[in-house]
Structure formats: structure tokens, C-alpha cells
Amino acid sequence: MDLLYPSVGLLFWMSVVFFIVFLILWKFGFPAIINMVNERKAFIDESLENAKKANEKLVNIKEESESILQEARAKQAEILREAAATRDAIVKDAKDKADAEGAKIIEEARAQIQKEKEAAVADIRKQVTQLSVEVAEKILRKELASDNKQMDLISRLLDEVTVSK
Amino acid sequence: MNCFRKLFLILTLVVFAPVLCNAQSEDKSFNASELVMEHIRDSHEWHITGEGENAIVIPLPVIVYTNAGFKAFLSSDFAEEKDGMKIASNGLALAEEGKYAGKVLEKSESGEYEPVKLDISITKTIAVMFVNAIILILCILLPARWYKNRKPSDEAPKGFVGFVEMLVMYVVDDIIKPSIGKGYEKYVPWLLTCFLFIFVCNIMGVVPFPPGGGNVTGNITFTFFLAFCTFVITQFSGNKHYWKDIFWPEVPVWLKCPIPLIPLIEFVGIFTKPFALMIRLFANMLAGHLIGLALTCIIFLMASKGIAMLTGMTILSVSLSVFMTCLEFMVCFIQAMVFTMLSAIFIGMARTEPAEE
Numbered sequence: 001m002d003l004l005y006p007s008v009g010l011l012f013w014m015s016v017v018f019f020i021v022f023l024i025l026w027k028f029g030f031p032a033i034i035n036m037v038n039e040r041k042a043f044i045d046e047s048l049e050n051a052k053k054a055n056e057k058l059v060n061i062k063e064e065s066e067s068i069l070q071e072a073r074a075k076q077a078e079i080l081r082e083a084a085a086t087r088d089a090i091v092k093d094a095k096d097k098a099d100a101e102g103a104k105i106i107e108e109a110r111a112q113i114q115k116e117k118e119a120a121v122a123d124i125r126k127q128v129t130q131l132s133v134e135v136a137e138k139i140l141r142k143e144l145a146s147d148n149k150q151m152d153l154i155s156r157l158l159d160e161v162t163v164s165k
Numbered sequence: 166m167n168c169f170r171k172l173f174l175i176l177t178l179v180v181f182a183p184v185l186c187n188a189q190s191e192d193k194s195f196n197a198s199e200l201v202m203e204h205i206r207d208s209h210e211w212h213i214t215g216e217g218e219n220a221i222v223i224p225l226p227v228i229v230y231t232n233a234g235f236k237a238f239l240s241s242d243f244a245e246e247k248d249g250m251k252i253a254s255n256g257l258a259l260a261e262e263g264k265y266a267g268k269v270l271e272k273s274e275s276g277e278y279e280p281v282k283l284d285i286s287i288t289k290t291i292a293v294m295f296v297n298a299i300i301l302i303l304c305i306l307l308p309a310r311w312y313k314n315r316k317p318s319d320e321a322p323k324g325f326v327g328f329v330e331m332l333v334m335y336v337v338d339d340i341i342k343p344s345i346g347k348g349y350e351k352y353v354p355w356l357l358t359c360f361l362f363i364f365v366c367n368i369m370g371v372v373p374f375p376p377g378g379g380n381v382t383g384n385i386t387f388t389f390f391l392a393f394c395t396f397v398i399t400q401f402s403g404n405k406h407y408w409k410d411i412f413w414p415e416v417p418v419w420l421k422c423p424i425p426l427i428p429l430i431e432f433v434g435i436f437t438k439p440f441a442l443m444i445r446l447f448a449n450m451l452a453g454h455l456i457g458l459a460l461t462c463i464i465f466l467m468a469s470k471g472i473a474m475l476t477g478m479t480i481l482s483v484s485l486s487v488f489m490t491c492l493e494f495m496v497c498f499i500q501a502m503v504f505t506m507l508s509a510i511f512i513g514m515a516r517t518e519p520a521e522e
Binding site: 003004005006007008009010011012013014015017018020021022024025026028029030032033034036037039040042043 | 228285306334386387
């Protein structure tokens with residue numbers, strides 16, 4: 001039956017040992033382990049949070065780059081279109097200018113030709129007049145070689161003047 | 166007789182059964198209950214193996230307060246045997262039988278041997294407890310040192326440190342925290358120490374060779390001390406609601422006035438809770454030791470019944486012992502857990518706030 005009676009000596013040593021163990025573990029043992037586990041827990045939570053944020057950031061960056069790319073593409077298309085327009089405008093301009101220049105040159109040439117032609121015609125007319133005067137002089141000289149004939153002519157001319165009066 | 170010899174004998178008996186069988190039958194009759202009780206009981210020396218002249222015994226210090234003041238000497242001083250007592254050179258005696266069996270006696274003025282006034286000897290149980298305490302401190306402080314030079318961002322511990330961390334965090338997160346609830350932090354060191362101390366003592370009790378094999382948790386003084394501490398902590402944690410529930414519970418008035426029936430029951434309940442704690446751990450661990458020893462004793466009891474019987478029962482006994490030891494390891498953990506959980510629940514119950522209507 002003495003199994004069921006606590007013994008004083010055992011109780012004494014038990015309390016001594018247990019309190020020493022308790023104090024040592026309380027001061028040096030448990031805090032190290034529990035604090036480390038809690039800190040690790042916090043660290044893991046923080047890491048997860050960071051990873052989540054980084055992921056979100058990554059998605060944002062992706063979207064941003066996508067939009068930048070889109071913009072760049074749009075800009076490129078616009079630039080190309082503008083370039084094409086400019087090219088067309090330049091070509092058209094050049095063409096117009098060339099046309100105008102050509103037309104002017106042709107006009108000038110035509111005017112020149114006209115002038116030349118008129119000059120030539122005037123020249124020809126002068127020569128023809130001279131020639132015809134000379135011919136007429138020669139013919140008159142020949143016709144009026146005799147006095148009679150001169151007289152005839154005078155008279156005819158007089159006649160004509162009178163008759164026509 | 167000690168567990169070590171028990172184990173050794175089991176093995177040798179299986180091999181040399183016939184030889185030992187003859188030797189055993191010539192010997193004095195085998196007393197199983199004495200063997201078992203010797204293991205369960207506390208003693209002033211640590212008996213490792215051997216019998217009589219060949220016994221290997223570690224003498225332990227005896228510290229007693231006698232009429233002549235404190236006396237301290239080694240238990241090996243109890244050399245001279247006389248009248249069922251061992252008498253030391255300084256006149257003190259260690260009773261081996263009779264109503265004072267196992268106690269240190271001194272000669273009173275009338276010439277009779279009487280128990281000494283105070284016996285705070287380092288008995289076997291206390292010595293085993295010292296060893297267990299050192300093992301426990303090492304098991305916690307070594308892992309704790311591991312953390313010293315590490316940051317939370319470092320890799321989690323592996324191996325033994327990982328195991329200790331897992332055990333500690335299991336007790337904190339799964340036993341203490343849900344049982345006590347808010348403000349559980351200040352009870353963690355105490356309950357954790359309880360758990361680990363009981364656990365280490367239990368496990369060391371199953372180990373059959375020194376420094377294990379001691380019956381520490383199966384000793385009522387040990388469980389009494391722990392239960393008493395829980396009792397004190399619970400009473401000091403009790404809030405207003407707790408005390409009101411004991412002395413003026415919400416029951417019909419005639420149940421508490423003029424005869425305080427329910428308050429009486431509640432008041433007794435304060436003491437029955439830690440009492441249950443004490444008995445539960447004590448009985449469970451004692452039963453574990455008893456079963457283990459009893460199963461081994463089958464072999465020795467069967468020694469005189471012939472070789473065939475002995476061989477058959479040896480095989481049966483060893484297989485049952487293996488099974489029981491496995492079970493015992495489980496019980497070691499479960500009892501430590503149950504003690505801690507119930508302590509935590511008692512403390513938690515004393516701290517609950519009244520439910521909001």
C-alpha cells in the first residue's frame with residue numbers, strides 16, 4: 001500500500017529538480033525555439049505576400065509592355081502612312097512642277113516660233129515687195145522705152161482718171 | 166531485479182533453455198510478485214543486475230535527519246545484516262521486511278528501531294529523475310543553441326532539432342493554444358515543461374537498461390507534485406466568473422440556499438480535477454510497468470514446468486512483451502499529452518468569460 005503514499009524525500013527532490021528544469025527551459029530553452037518558429041512563420045507569410053506582390057507587378061509590367069508595344073505598332077503604322085503621304089505629295093509636287101515647267105517651255109518655244117515665223121513672213125514680204133518693185137521697174141522700163149508709148153500711157157491714165165470721175 | 170537482466174535472461178533463456186531450466190529448478194522458488202514490487206518500489210540503492218554476492222549495485226547517498234541532526238552517507242554503508250535489517254556503521258538501519266520495509270530506521274531512546282524524522286535520501290527514483298532531467302535539458306538546450314546563429318530566413322531544422330521543434334510546436338499549437346484560448350502564452354513554459362518532463366520520464370521508464378528502467382512517472386509522489394502545481398496555477402488563474410460559478414452557480418435558488426448543494430459539489434470538483442490528473446498518470450504508467458514485468462515473469466514461472474512448456478511460453482511471452490512495449494511507447498506519449506491537455510483545459514475553464522447573452 002505504500003505505493004499510494006507520497007514520500008516527503010521524493011517530493012522535496014522532485015520539486016527542486018522540477019523547478020530547476022522549469023527555470024532553465026523557461027529562460028533558455030523554449031523562447032529560442034518558439035520565437036524562431038514564430039519569426040519563421042512571419043518570414044514565410046511576408047515572403048508569400050512579397051511573392052504575391054511581385055506576381056501582380058509582373059502582370060502589370062506585362063500589360064504595360066503589351067500596351068507599349070501596341071502603341072509602338074500604332075505609331076509605326078502612322079509614321080509609315082505619313083511617309084507614304086509625304087512621298088506622294090513630293091512626287092505630285094515634282095510632277096506638277098515638271099508639268100508647269102514643261103508647259104512654260106513649250107509656250108516659250110511656241111512664242112519664239114511665232115515670232116520667228118512673223119519675222120520670216122515680214123522678211124519674205126519685204127523681199128517680195130522689193131522683187132515685185134524691181135520687176136515692175138524692169139517691166140516699166142521696157143514698156144516705156146519709146147516716147148509714144150509714154151504718151152499713150154499718160155493719156156490712158158488721164159482717161160481713166162477722168163472716166164472714173 | 167532489473168529490466169536489463171530481464172532482457173538478457175529472455176535472450177539467453179531462448180537459447181540455453183534446458184541448462185537454465187535445471188539450474189532454476191534447483192534454486193529457491195521464484196517469487197514473481199516480489200520481483201515486480203522491487204522494480205516498482207523506490208529503494209535506497211540502484212540495483213542493476215546480479216543476486217546476493219554477485220549483485221551489481223550503485224550505492225546512492227542517504228540523507229536523513231535523525232535525533233542527532235543531519236546525517237549523509239552512502240547506502241553501501243548498510244553492510245551488516247541483522248534481524249531483517251541492514252545496519253550501517255553509524256548505527257542507522259535499513260529495514261528490509263516488516264512494516265517499515267525500505268525505510269531508514271534509527272534506535273530510539275527505548276532501544277526500538279523507529280523511522281527517522283526526515284528522509285531526503287537520493288533514492289533510485291530520484292537518481293533516475295536527475296538523469297531524466299539532464300537528458301531533458303540537453304534535449305532542449307542543444308536544439309535551442311542550434312537556433313542561436315540562425316536567421317528566420319534560414320532553412321528549417323532537420324533531424325533531431327526538427328523533431329524537437331515539431332514536438333514543442335505541436336504541444337503549443339495543438340494542445341495548449343486551443344485548450345486555454347486567449348492569453349495562453351504565459352502558461353506555455355509550465356505546461357511545456359510538464360509535457361516534456363513526463364514524456365522523457367515515460368520513455369526512459371520503458372528503456373530496460375540503466376539509466377532507464379526507473380519507475381518515475383508511475384510514482385504517486387511525482388504525479389502528486391505535478392497535479393498539485395496544476396491545481397495551484399488553476400486557482401490563481403481563476404477569474405471572477407470562475408469563483409462565482411463555484412459558490413453561486415446559475416441554478417434554481419433552492420439548490421444553493423439554504424443547503425448549498427451545488428456549491429458543495431462544485432467546491433469538491435476543484436479538488437477532484439487535479440486528483441483525477443494525479444491518479445490517471447500514476448495508474449497508467451504503473452500498469453505499463455506491471456504488465457511488462459508480469460509478462461517477462463511468465464518465463465521464470467514456467468521454468469519448473471518442463472522444457473516444452475518453457476519454450477512455448479517464452480516465445481509467447483517475448484512476442485507479447487514486444488507488443489506491450491510498442492503499446493507502452495504510445496502510452497508514454499498519450500499520457501504526457503493527456504496530462505498536459507487536461508491541465509490546460511482546467512486552466513482554460515478557470516479563465517473563461519461568461520457567454521454573452
